[in-house]
Every structure is written in structure tokens, then in C-alpha cells.
Amino acid sequence: MTTAAVTAGERTGRARPATMAQALGRALRDAMAEDPTVHVLGEDVGTLGGVFRVTDGLAKEFGEDRCTDTPLAEAGILGAAVGMAMYGLRPVVEMQFDAFAYPAFEQLVSHVAKMRNRTGGAMPLPITVRVPYGGGIGGVEHHSDSSEAYYMATPGLHVVMPATVDDAYGLLRESIASDDPVVFLEPKRLYWSKADWSPAAPAPVEPIGRAVVRRPGRSATLITYGPSLPVCLEAAEAATAEGWDLEVVDLRSLVPFDDETVAASVRRTGRAVVVHESSGFGGPGGEIAARITEQCFHHLEAPVLRVAGFDIPYPPPMQERHHLPGVDRVLDAVARLQWEAES
Amino acid sequence: MTVQELPGAAAYRPTPPPAWKPLTDPAPLLPDPEPYRVLGTDAAAGTDPELLLRLYAELVRGRRYNAQATALTKQGRLAVYPSSTGQEACEIAAALVLEDRDWLFPSYRDTLAAVARGLDPVEALTLLRGDRHTGYDPREHRIAPLCTPLATQLPHAVGLAHAARLKGDDVVALAMVGDGGTSEGDFHEALNFAAVWRAPVVFLVQNNGFAISVPLAKQTAAPSLAHKAVGYGMPGRLVDGNDAAAVHQVLSEAVARARRGEGPTLVEAVTYRMEAHTNADDATRYRGDSEVEAWRAHDPIRLLERELTGRGLLDEDGIGTVHEAAERMAEALREQMNADPALDPMDLFSHVYEEQTGQLREQAARLRAELDAGNGAHDESGAEEGR
Numbered sequence: 016m017t018t019a020a021v022t023a024g025e026r027t028g029r030a031r032p033a034t035m036a037q038a039l040g041r042a043l044r045d046a047m048a049e050d051p052t053v054h055v056l057g058e059d060v061g062t063l064g065g066v067f068r069v070t071d072g073l074a075k076e077f078g079e080d081r082c083t084d085t086p087l088a089e090a091g092i093l094g095a096a097v098g099m100a101m102y103g104l105r106p107v108v109e110m111q112f113d114a115f116a117y118p119a120f121e122q123l124v125s126h127v128a129k130m131r132n133r134t135g136g137a138m139p140l141p142i143t144v145r146v147p148y149g150g151g152i153g154g155v156e157h158h159s160d161s162s163e164a165y166y167m168a169t170p171g172l173h174v175v176m177p178a179t180v181d182d183a184y185g186l187l188r189e190s191i192a193s194d195d196p197v198v199f200l201e202p203k204r205l206y207w208s209k210a211d212w213s214p215a216a217p218a219p220v221e222p223i224g225r226a227v228v229r230r231p232g233r234s235a236t237l238i239t240y241g242p243s244l245p246v247c248l249e250a251a252e253a254a255t256a257e258g259w260d261l262e263v264v265d266l267r268s269l270v271p272f273d274d275e276t277v278a279a280s281v282r283r284t285g286r287a288v289v290v291h292e293s294s295g296f297g298g299p300g301g302e303i304a305a306r307i308t309e310q311c312f313h314h315l316e317a318p319v320l321r322v323a324g325f326d327i328p329y330p331p332p333m334q335e336r337h338h339l340p341g342v343d344r345v346l347d348a349v350a351r352l353q354w355e356a357e358s
Numbered sequence: 359m360t361v362q363e364l365p366g367a368a369a370y371r372p373t374p375p376p377a378w379k380p381l382t383d384p385a386p387l388l389p390d391p392e393p394y395r396v397l398g399t400d401a402a403a404g405t406d407p408e409l410l411l412r413l414y415a416e417l418v419r420g421r422r423y424n425a426q427a428t429a430l431t432k433q434g435r436l437a438v439y440p441s442s443t444g445q446e447a448c449e450i451a452a453a454l455v456l457e458d459r460d461w462l463f464p465s466y467r468d469t470l471a472a473v474a475r476g477l478d479p480v481e482a483l484t485l486l487r488g489d490r491h492t493g494y495d496p497r498e499h500r501i502a503p504l505c506t507p508l509a510t511q512l513p514h515a516v517g518l519a520h521a522a523r524l525k526g527d528d529v530v531a532l533a534m535v536g537d538g539g540t541s542e543g544d545f546h547e548a549l550n551f552a553a554v555w556r557a558p559v560v561f562l563v564q565n566n567g568f569a570i571s572v573p574l575a576k577q578t579a580a581p582s583l584a585h586k587a588v589g590y591g592m593p594g595r596l597v598d599g600n601d602a603a604a605v606h607q608v609l610s611e612a613v614a615r616a617r618r619g620e621g622p623t624l625v626e627a628v629t630y631r632m633e634a635h636t637n638a639d640d641a642t643r644y645r646g647d648s649e650v651e652a653w654r655a656h657d658p659i660r661l662l663e664r665e666l667t668g669r670g671l672l673d674e675d676g677i678g679t680v681h682e683a684a685e686r687m688a689e690a691l692r693e694q695m696n697a698d699p700a701l702d703p704m705d706l707f708s709h710v711y712e713e714q715t716g717q718l719r720e721q722a723a724r725l726r727a728e729l730d731a732g733n734g735a736h737d738e739s740g741a742e743e744g745r
Binding site: 132 | 498512517520521551705708712717
């Protein structure tokens with residue numbers, strides 16, 4: 016499926032509608048074609064092409080030694096990737112679903128994140144850990160977790176979340192090329208989002224660590240990333256009816272965190288709402304709100320608000336719409352930004 | 359009432375399941391029931407005298423290293439030292455069977471293996487000294503960092519060996535783990551990956567009787583740890599871990615097998631930890647003197663010494679020379695460890711990422727300013743108190 020559509024676009028040399036999943040697959044393919052040390056490994060990544068078909072065609076094109084179906088064991092997959100990276104390979108690991116990555120947590124925290132530091136810079140580990148993450152696709156339990164707070168609390172890891180088709184390609188290429196380990200969180204519910212995109216000439220994107228203003232505005236800043244970006248853009252459009260001109264900042268990575276872009280935006284607008292679907296308590300929003308308060312206190316017209324998933328285990332699919340922050344919840348928060356204090 | 363008696367049973371024709379056959383014949387994978395021994399047996403006659411003498415010198419040096427490092431903990435020069443006294447035969451054999459291009463994956467107790475492989479004795483102690491985590495470049499020595507989490511280095515060894523084979527390199531990885539570590543999930547996953555990938559890896563379990571205080575019988579219900587191999591489809595080998603010649607021979611065969619592309623081997627070396635788990639542990643709470651004494655009679659250095667002197671390969675003078683060399687090593691180690699290492703606090707931020715994040719740059723600037731201001735928290739007396 017992906018290969019056919021991408022090839023059509025390539026033949027005509029024009030940008031055509033492509034899904035995020037297709038762009039991710041193409042990023043893997045191009046990285047493998049350019050660099051023989053890039054290896055893909057995980058469960059079902061070979062013959063099946065991954066349960067989301069992101070790795071479709073890679074085993075056929077590059078062989079099973081380059082795109083390897085592993086035993087079903089996440090710690091083993093990531094642990095083996097550590098050894099492969101120690102020997103000079105550039106492994107890209109697929110964790111099939113967010114909550115399936117937890118058995119590999121010790122490898123990630125104790126070895127992947129720390130090897131550069133433990134060895135005084137002698138042994139960096141260029142590993143990319145791809146994690147299909149987040150909810151909104153009707154998955155049963157253990158298929159919809161948002162685990163970014165765990166990863167961002169671990170020094171030594173980059174934590175990257177694309178929200179657009181261009182970023183899916185560009186950020187994944189950069190992650191694979193990075194000599195540091197990257198946890199690459201792929202928002203599952205955006206896998207089938209489409210944009211005009213040309214695999215022959217992918218649009219250049221900002222590097223990891225740079226946030227991007229997706230929609231300029233003057234009244235308040237919505238700060239978000241990954242699966243919540245489309246929600247915020249839709250909310251910003253809807254807010255114009257209330258006379259609010261909202262700016263939307265897409266963080267694109269939580270580590271490194273782009274203080275400059277965030278602080279500059281909030282200083283312009285004076286109001287900020289952080290939006291993400293992972294739980295609020297102990298979540299990324301608390302850190303972001305604290306940073307904004309530390310850096311922009313005298314510019315703030317209102318407290319920094321958070322719109323997050325509830326502090327509950329991810330709910331069953333028939334209930335997930337109540338948990339995930341939607342447009343209305345974002346607009347409610349915007350309405351609470353003490354507008355009456357403006358004059 | 360049988361099936362045949364049921365009404366309509368005559369018409370019932372159960373469909374047989376599709377034909378099943380085991381993937382691997384388990385018989386050649388099973389370990390021998392008794393640990394393999396060489397010293398004091400007929401097999402000893404076939405051993406290379408040069409190798410035995412080398413093993414002996416390294417064992418004595420290793421024993422002295424263990425004693426010196428333990429003494430350094432009492433002087434506060436080492437934060438902690440997990441002694442491998444009694445297990446020297448395993449440590450030395452692990453180091454000596456490998457070629458330069460091979461890789462060693464040691465656990466935290468395997469400092470001696472790293473030193474026997476040629477690592478500088480002081481560099482080998484940086485982790486336990488507490489100044490830095492890993493004092494050497496793993497690629498330079500082909501020694502992975504001493505691994506504190508249990509068994510997590512085993513999948514690394516598998517991945518490295520697998521990568522080497524993919525690149526067409528003739529490299530073997532030898533990974534060391536204790537009996538307690540075999541209960542960890544990473545042990546299982548590493549062995550399973552290695553067998554499925556036929557990776558050129560040798561797993562050496564040093565069964566020293568205890569995981570801190572928990573004896574083997576509370577760790578596993580398997581006939582032996584070597585028996586675990588059969589479930590993964592690799593051979594398990596059981597060896598007397600205090601018999602240096604036997605450990606060397608069994609590991610050599612396993613390494614040769616891996617190098618021939620025949621896949622991994624699990625070796626269980628049955629040995630005994632003569633000292634406590636570390637200097638912070640009280641072994642008298644979980645084991646009696648008589649047990650320790652029984653193992654003292656089976657000391658790896660005495661076993662080898664008896665063999666060498668019995669065959670006229672070693673005399674009192676030779677023993678003296680070996681001990682003098684070990685003493686000189688200990689003296690040099692003592693001297694070097696008595697000097698405080700030169701540390702730069704700014705190094706704390708140097709190797710977190712290839713390029714510092716904005717947040718780390720800010721924090722580094724803050725520490726720099728505190729150091730420049732001569733803040734009392736950073737002076738020498740503070741460091742002494744923290745030690």
C-alpha cells in the first residue's frame with residue numbers, strides 16, 4: 016500500500032497526498048539506502064511490514080539481516096540493539112505499541128540513555144526507538160498509552176514527536192542520523208493523516224529541538240505536540256468566532272526543549288495553555304508551565320493552564336473520547352484565561 | 359462408559375493434529391551430570407605446561423589484586439569492592455580464552471577478568487572508586503563497561519556478536535553473569551536471541567553459591583544452571599569453576615564453536631565466593647564456617663599449585679617469583695590509588711548528549727559560577743565528608 020502510493024508520487028515528481036505512515040516508511044527506506052549501518056529490528060517488522068505497515072517492503076529490499084523479525088521480547092530487542100550500536104551499527108528499533116515498550120525500560124534507562132555518559136563520551140549509542148504511541152484509534156487496553164513523561168524524565172534520551180507528514184520524514188531521518196539515542200513517538204491516530212508530500216524532494220524541516228509556530232496569533236499561545244496538534248489548530252480556527260486570535264506552537268521534541276520559541280510566543284501573547292493527551296499530574300504540561308512561569312512571569316496576564324488527559328489509566332475505547340482533550344476542552348481553557356483582566 | 363459406547367460413536371473419526379516434530383534434538387545439548395574437571399584427573403596429563411604456568415601466575419596476581427582492593431575499601435579509597443576471591447579461575451580463564459578482537463562483557467564482580475585481559479588495574483577500579491563510571495574506552499580494550507544491573511549486559515553481548523557476524527568479522531563475545539543473574543528476564547531474552555540468531559556468544563555463569571544471601575536452591579529449581587541451555591537450543595556445559603585448566607578448556611571449546619559459526623554455549627562454572635558479597639555485607643548471617651572451610655580445601659590456586667609442583671613444573675623458587683610479581687602489582691596499585699584523581703566538575707555536563715541542550719548549558723553555567731565564587735559546598739572538605 017505505502018510503496019505503491021509513494022512510487023506514484025515519485026514518478027510524477029510532484030507532491031501528492033501521502034500519509035504519515037508512508038512518510039515514516041520512506042524515511043526508513045532512504046536512511047537504509049544511504050547508510051549500510053542502519054538496521055531495523057522488532058516484532059513483525061519483516062514479512063508483515065509492521066502492524067502499521069511502516070516497515071513495509073524493507074525486508075524485501077534490504078534483506079532480513081537489515082530488517083529483522085526478532086523474538087517477541089522488548090528488553091532483548093533493545094538490549095541487542097545496544098550491542099549492535101556498540102559495534103558500529105545504527106539500529107532502529109520498533110516497539111509495537113507504547114505499553115509494550117515497558118519491558119525494555121531498564122535497557123532504555125540504564126544503558127541506552129547512559130552509555131555515552133558512563134564511558135566519558137567514548138561510546139555513544141546511535142539508537143532510534145520508534146514507539147507508536149497515544150490513543151484515539153479505538154485500541155483496547157495497553158495499546159494507547161502516552162509515555163513521554165517517563166522518557167523525558169530520563170537524562171540522555173532525546174524525545175521527539177512528529178505531528179505533520181513533513182516532520183515525520185524529516186525528524187525520523189535526523190533521529191536515525193543522530194549519534195544520541197532518540198525515543199521517537201509516532202502518534203498512532205495521525206498515521207493516516209495526509210498531506211501533499213513528495214518523496215523525491217521532501218520539504219526541509221527544522222532540526223530536532225526547534226519548536227515551530229504552526230499558526231501565528233496574538234491573543235494566547237497553545238503549546239502542544241504530536242497527536243494534539245490538529246486539535247489545537249482546529250480549536251484556534253474555532254476561537255476566531257469568539258474574537259480570539261490564538262497562536263499554536265508545535266514543540267516537535269520535549270527533549271531538547273525549545274525554551275526560546277515558547278517564551279518568545281508567550282511574551283507576545285501573555286497567555287498560555289499547554290495541551291497534551293497524556294495525564295496531567297506529573298506530566299509534561301507541569302514542566303512546561305513551570306518553565307513559562309520562570310521565564311515569562313512579568314509578561315503573563317493569566318496563570319498558565321493545562322489541558323491534559325485525566326489522571327486515570329487509559330480508558331477503554333468506548334470511553335476514550337471523554338478522556339482525550341478535544342477542541343471544546345481547549346476552548347474552555349482559553350475562556351478561563353482571565354480575559355476580564357485585560358483592560 | 360468409553361467413547362466407543364456412545365451413541366453414534368462409530369461415525370466419529372477424530373482428525374489427527376498436523377505432524378509435530380521437535381525443532382532440535384535435546385540430547386547433545388544436555389550437560390554432563392558432574393562438573394567437568396581436569397586437575398587431579400587423567401585429563402591433566404594432556405594439558406599444556408606453559409598454559410598452566412600462565413594460569414597460575416594470573417591466579418596468584420588476581421588473588422593479590424582482590425586482597426589489595428578489599429584493603430583499599432577499608433581505607434576509604436574505594437567506595438565498594440565485590441571480591442572474586444575463590445573465583446579467580448573463572449575470571450582468568452574468561453580473559454585468557456579470548457583473542458584481542460573478541461569482546462568481554464563483565465558484571466560488577468568481574469574486575470579481575472578485565473585486568474587479566476590487559477586493562478590498567480587503576481582504570482578497572484574507576485567505577486568502584488567512585489570518580490567516574492567507566493575509566494576506559496570500551497572499544498579500545500574490547501571490554502564493555504562493568505555492568506551493575508544484573509544480566510542486562512547479556513543482550514548487549516548478543517547484539518554485538520550478531521553485528522560482528524553481519525559485518526563478516528571473526529569476533530566472539532563472552533558474557534559473564536552470576537547465579538542470581540540467571541533469574542533475571544534479560545538472561546532469558548539474551549539466551550533466546552543468541553540461540554535463534556546463532557550468535558557467536560559464550561555465556562559464562564559463575565555459580566558462586568549465593569546471590570548476596572540467597573542460596574542457589576532458592577534461586578532455581580533446575581537440575582543445574584547449565585541445564586537451562588537445552589530449552590534455548592544451545593549446549594549447556596558444567597565445569598568445576600575452581601579448576602582453572604578445566605574452565606579454560608571448556609570456555610576455549612565454546613569460543614571455538616562460536617567462531618566456527620555453530621552458535622552460543624551456556625557454561626556453568628561451579629565455584630564459591632570466599633568473601634562476603636561486598637565489604638558492606640555480613641556473610642556470617644547466611645552461611646556457616648564449615649561450608650566455607652570445605653571450599654577452602656578446594657581452592658583454585660592450591661589445586662593448580664599441586665598439579666604444577668607434582669609434575670615438577672614449579673618449585674618453591676618459582677612460587678616465590680610469582681608471588682613477588684603479584685606483590686609489586688599490589689604495591690603499584692596501592693600507590694596509584696593513594697593519589698586523589700584530578701576531576702573536573704564541568705565534566706558532569708560534558709557527556710550527556712553529543713551537543714548540550716539549552717537547559718544543560720544553563721545548568722553548567724550555574725555550576726561554573728558557583729565554582730568561581732568558591733562556594734563552600736564544592737570545596738575539598740565537603741568532598742571528604744561525602745566520601
